[in-house]
Amino acid sequence: MRPLRPVRVRSLVIGEGRPALIVPLTGADEPALLHEAQALAGSAADLAEWRVDHLESAAAAGAPSRDGSPAGGRLAGGLGAIVSEAVRMAARLRTALGEMPLLITVRTAQEGGQWDLADPQYEEVLGALIRSGAADALDVEARRDPGTVRALIAQAHAAGIPVIGSAHDFESTPPREELVALLRRIQDLGADIPKAAVMPRGPGDVLALLEATWEMRSRHAEGPIITMSMGPLGAVTRVSGEIFGSAATFAAQQSASAPGQLPLEEMPALLRALAP
Numbered sequence: 001m002r003p004l005r006p007v008r009v010r011s012l013v014i015g016e017g018r019p020a021l022i023v024p025l026t027g028a029d030e031p032a033l034l035h036e037a038q039a040l041a042g043s044a045a046d047l048a049e050w051r052v053d054h055l056e057s058a059a060a061a062g063a064p065s066r067d068g069s070p071a072g073g074r075l076a077g078g079l080g081a082i083v084s085e086a087v088r089m090a091a092r093l094r095t096a097l098g099e100m101p102l103l104i105t106v107r108t109a110q111e112g113g114q115w116d117l118a119d120p121q122y123e124e125v126l127g128a129l130i131r132s133g134a135a136d137a138l139d140v141e142a143r144r145d146p147g148t149v150r151a152l153i154a155q156a157h158a159a160g161i162p163v164i165g166s167a168h169d170f171e172s173t174p175p176r177e178e179l180v181a182l183l184r185r186i187q188d189l190g191a192d193i194p195k196a197a198v199m200p201r202g203p204g205d206v207l208a209l210l211e212a213t214w215e216m217r218s219r220h221a222e223g224p225i226i227t228m229s230m231g232p233l234g235a236v237t238r239v240s241g242e243i244f245g246s247a248a249t250f251a252a253q254q255s256a257s258a259p260g261q262l263p264l265e266e267m268p269a270l271l272r273a274l275a276p
């Protein structure tokens with residue numbers, strides 16, 4: 001296989017050997033999040049992903065929800081409170097996780113998450129999280145305005161934080177060539193790890209995702225990539241990364257953050273059994 005430039009996240013190296021096991025933390029408040037973080041100690045997880053948009057204390061402070069008012073509508077005076085709540089919680093999690101690396105993700109409604117943030121608000125929240133020093137890696141939604149995406153990647157890199165550039169389609173799976181073009185575009189924007197999560201409508205869509213993954217991995221990728229086909233039909237793509245070229249996989253500990261994630265405790269045996 002073509003050698004790629006691996007990505008180091010704290011002491012974890014992504015892009016070599018077994019796909020990294022990423023576990024989302026989706027607690028709605030501090031006790032729930034700290035409980036989830038503590039449960040990761042001694043588990044098979046390699047990386048914790050904090051889904052900031054599940055934080056209800058920040059939502060109560062004014063983050064517009066996906067079924068609430070449009071971005072900006074209820075934010076007057078609220079964004080500062082969201083930011084300080086998110087930064088405070090990030091520091092608590094960083095400490096609770098010990099040596100386990102922390103990926104920070106603010107997933108917005110356009111990409112299947114809980115908050116509805118326009119580009120300037122998104123940039124402000126992520127900028128504060130970068131400056132907090134708590135993130136070992138950062139997720140940036142790659143389909144936002146390219147200026148916003150590039151600015152956030154530059155800020156993260158200046159702080160020594162690698163970026164996962166992500167794109168989601170919860171309705172369907174684009175054709176193989178579109179998926180490859182999407183992953184290449186995310187790479188060209190400067191993300192260290194391009195990521196695509198798409199929904200299959202049949203087995204052919206799962207094959208399209210796997211073919212796109214292998215084409216990207218074998219012909220275009222400069223570093224690791226992450227792909228998955230969601231839902232029960234796509235679960236096979238969450239355990240076959242070492243064969244087709246996806247360098248990490250998301251697994252559920254207490255609750256799944258996307259359809260089709262398999263239980264964390266089953267993943268090591270599955271990955272071992274399928275290792276080429």
Ligand SMILES: O=C1C[C@@](O)(C(=O)O)C[C@@H](O)[C@@H]1O
Pocket residue numbers: 024049051105107139166197228230250257258259261
């Ligand atoms: O982008 C992703 C991938 C994901 O959507 C999945 O399908 O496993 C889960 C999310 O938590 C994460 O941010």
